[in-house]
Amino acid sequence: xxxxxxxxxxxxxxxxxxxxxxxxxxxxxxxxxxxxxxxxxxxxxxxxxxxxxxxxxxxxxxxxxxxxxxxxxxxxxxxxxxxxxxxxxxxxxxxxxxxxxxxxxxxxxxxxxxxxxxxxxxxxxxxxxxxxxxxxxxxxxxx
Amino acid sequence: xxxxxxxxxxxxxxxxxxxxxxxxxxxxxxxxxxxxxxxxxxxxxxxxxxxxxxxxxxxxxxxxxxxxxxxxxxxxxxxxxxxxxxxxxxxxxxxxxxxxxxxxxxxxxxxxxxxxxxxxxxxxxxxxxxxxxxxxxxxxxxx
DNA sequence: AGCAATCGTAACGTTTCATGTTACATCGCG
DNA sequence: CGCGATGTAACATGAAACGTTACGATTGCT
Numbered sequence: 585x586x587x588x589x590x591x592x593x594x595x596x597x598x599x600x601x602x603x604x605x606x607x608x609x610x611x612x613x614x615x616x617x618x619x620x621x622x623x624x625x626x627x628x629x630x631x632x633x634x635x636x637x638x639x640x641x642x643x644x645x646x647x648x649x650x651x652x653x654x655x656x657x658x659x660x661x662x663x664x665x666x667x668x669x670x671x672x673x674x675x676x677x678x679x680x681x682x683x684x685x686x687x688x689x690x691x692x693x694x695x696x697x698x699x700x701x702x703x704x705x706x707x708x709x710x711x712x713x714x715x716x717x718x719x720x721x722x723x724x725x726x727x
Numbered sequence: 728x729x730x731x732x733x734x735x736x737x738x739x740x741x742x743x744x745x746x747x748x749x750x751x752x753x754x755x756x757x758x759x760x761x762x763x764x765x766x767x768x769x770x771x772x773x774x775x776x777x778x779x780x781x782x783x784x785x786x787x788x789x790x791x792x793x794x795x796x797x798x799x800x801x802x803x804x805x806x807x808x809x810x811x812x813x814x815x816x817x818x819x820x821x822x823x824x825x826x827x828x829x830x831x832x833x834x835x836x837x838x839x840x841x842x843x844x845x846x847x848x849x850x851x852x853x854x855x856x857x858x859x860x861x862x863x864x865x866x867x868x869x870x
Numbered sequence: 871a872g873c874a875a876t877c878g879t880a881a882c883g884t885t886t887c888a889t890g891t892t893a894c895a896t897c898g899c900g
Numbered sequence: 901c902g903c904g905a906t907g908t909a910a911c912a913t914g915a916a917a918c919g920t921t922a923c924g925a926t927t928g929c930t
Binding site: 588589591592593595596599600603618619620621622661673674675676677678679680681682685686687688689690691693694695697698701702705706709710713718721722723724725726 | 731732734735736738739742743746761762763764765804816817818819820821822823824825828829830831832833834836837838840841844845848849852853856861864865866867868869
Binding site: 610614632643645646647648649 | 902903904905906907908917918919
């Protein structure tokens with residue numbers, strides 16, 4: 585594929601969990617998978633990342649499932665982005681450039697600077713949106 | 728992420744072409760490929776994209792090669808980004824979400840809004856850096 | 871005209887990576 | 901205990917980027 589959809593899946597999952605009217609049923613990877621339309625294991629992997637980042641909690645045993653560790657208003661997309669392991673916007677050369685050439689020698693540090701600035705700014709922008717806000721936008725689409 | 732290196736290659740190529748002290752030799756895909764450390768065809772493909780965007784020109788036949796269509800100060804990374812076909816930061820769901828679920832129904836338009844805003848802001852940021860500026864940074868690394 | 875150098879592009883192979891899938895051990899409440 | 905769910909490993913699948921080979925097209929030079 586190329587374009588990474590993990591961010592999309594993660595936001596979908598968190599938004600789903602933020603909507604409480606699920607007939608009071610526990611949030612399980614299987615139920616969430618129905619909404620995302622994928623395999624429950626994919627959801628569990630995603631939730632695992634989110635748990636490592638402290639955004640959700642899991643309960644095992646009978647009646648197990650997942651809960652948000654914080655209020656949706658307190659979860660920003662920046663945290664989600666970091667949780668799923670950004671991956672960076674652009675990649676460097678596949679094979680290292682020729683360091684015998686002045687350009688080949690200095691291009692990577694120069695680009696790294698540009699890319700870092702972009703990444704920082706993007707994260708800053710992501711920090712302005714919360715899961716609660718996404719949920720509101722999602723529900724506004726309904727009709 | 729899909730770690731797309733096309734942006735990196737394109738900037739490398741343009742920066743190389745901006746450095747004139749190449750013993751007055753013509754810029755050919757083969758020579759540039761030595762600096763990038765890859766196959767000349769990869770470079771030609773990249774230059775083809777840049778030409779479509781009007782950033783470089785090609786000459787065929789004997790003594791053929793490539794030249795910048797504009798001064799390095801007049802080429803911004805935003806144009807380069809668009810020339811190589813951005814690709815987008817995040818991807819949507821691999822398989823379309825379940826539209827029978829309120830979240831599955833509204834999540835894509837909601838996310839599209841967020842992603843479009845990000846893309847716009849990133850391009851705006853890229854427009855502040857020119858190829859000439861990258862070249863200066865590259866040369867500053869030399870020692 | 872013929873040659874040589876280089877572009878332009880198609881076709882194919884290789885590698886890499888995300889996603890999907892199966893399988894199974896583990897946990898913990900009733 | 902036994903069920904239902906998590907937690908992971910392992911493998912399959914598919915797509916995309918990159919690399920490579922090949923060859924026709926173009927054009928200055930002799």
